[in-house]
Amino acid sequence: FPSLAPVMIPRSAPGTYPQILDLAFSDPQLELRCITAPINSGTSLLGFVKIIRDRTHEISLLRSKDEFITIASHQLRTPMTEVAWALESIAAAPSLPEDQKSIANQALTAVKTLVRVTEDLLNIAKIEEGHFGYRFEQMDLVAFVEKVLESTMPLINQAGLSLYLDKPKEPIPTVTADPNKLTLALTNLLENAIRYNTKNGEIVVKIEKLPDAPFLRVSVRDTGIGIAEDEVHKLFTKFFRGENALKYQTRGSGLGLYIAKNIIRAHGGQIGASSEVNRGSTFYFTLPTDPSLVPVREVPTGF
Numbered sequence: 001f002p003s004l005a006p007v008m009i010p011r012s013a014p015g016t017y018p019q020i021l022d023l024a025f026s027d028p029q030l031e032l033r034c035i036t037a038p039i040n041s042g043t044s045l046l047g048f049v050k051i052i053r054d055r056t057h058e059i060s061l062l063r064s065k066d067e068f069i070t071i072a073s074h075q076l077r078t079p080m081t082e083v084a085w086a087l088e089s090i091a092a093a094p095s096l097p098e099d100q101k102s103i104a105n106q107a108l109t110a111v112k113t114l115v116r117v118t119e120d121l122l123n124i125a126k127i128e129e130g131h132f133g134y135r136f137e138q139m140d141l142v143a144f145v146e147k148v149l150e151s152t153m154p155l156i157n158q159a160g161l162s163l164y165l166d167k168p169k170e171p172i173p174t175v176t177a178d179p180n181k182l183t184l185a186l187t188n189l190l191e192n193a194i195r196y197n198t199k200n201g202e203i204v205v206k207i208e209k210l211p212d213a214p215f216l217r218v219s220v221r222d223t224g225i226g227i228a229e230d231e232v233h234k235l236f237t238k239f240f241r242g243e244n245a246l247k248y249q250t251r252g253s254g255l256g257l258y259i260a261k262n263i264i265r266a267h268g269g270q271i272g273a274s275s276e277v278n279r280g281s282t283f284y285f286t287l288p289t290d291p292s293l294v295p296v297r298e299v300p301t302g303f
Helices: 002-008 056-091 098-129 141-158 179-195 229-234 243-247 256-266
Strands: 019-026 029-041 044-054 137-139 162-166 175-177 202-209 215-222 271-276 280-288
Touching: 029 056, 056 098, 098 256, 137 141, 137 179, 141 162, 141 175, 141 179, 141 202, 141 215, 175 179, 175 280, 179 202, 179 215, 179 256, 179 280, 229 271, 256 271, 256 280
Parallel strands: 162 202
Antiparallel strands: 019 029, 029 044, 137 175, 202 215, 215 280, 271 280
């Protein structure tokens, strides 16, 4: 393929290796990955080796899978929502015996879980297509977090947990953000803190201004089951659930943190976590106070 020559022949620029470059061609349709690595002899650089990997079939399969998930999710959302509405009506009927009401509530909980997974799959499809529809505006982050916490309090109270908010005593800058998308990201972190906490546990939400950078930081700390150190770096990948979560048979799809990661990236921030098994976890994200640091378009997630 002569068209590859201008890309493959030039010597690689200095930097971290291996260097990875993804290339797409339309005629013929090809999806290639070029990997460049140095050839060294002691401290001397002898040259470079370039490996070209044909990913056309692999990416075609990934796209087919994503299309199937999107179509299936669209088809499931409406009937699942209708089932949830019907079960809510049944469970609320005053004449329904308590044992049947309990069964209806169990079924409702299961259906709501399916509806949430369906919504998560649809959100992921929009994110990965770059069509999540961000609408940025200037926001008071403290007021925003307080509003999200207020809406989450029923779940926190139901779980028998205590909530504490640590906010700055001095005024802090505003941030440029999409309130609806940021609500989804923060709610995902809070729901994890609820779901994986221990009986009579605590959730501490902290808002702070970073001292040496134009960023605000929001952290959610819990006193829950924690995550093994070697699993922390996997937390923000699709469908990942830690061994501790599986051991305690807690509900979850492994999608919420992946969605949160992409939302925060689209805001020009970073997201991360620290944890210790049986000692709790802390999830945090940063948001820039300088509007120029917010991407002007949606950030692609890649494959």
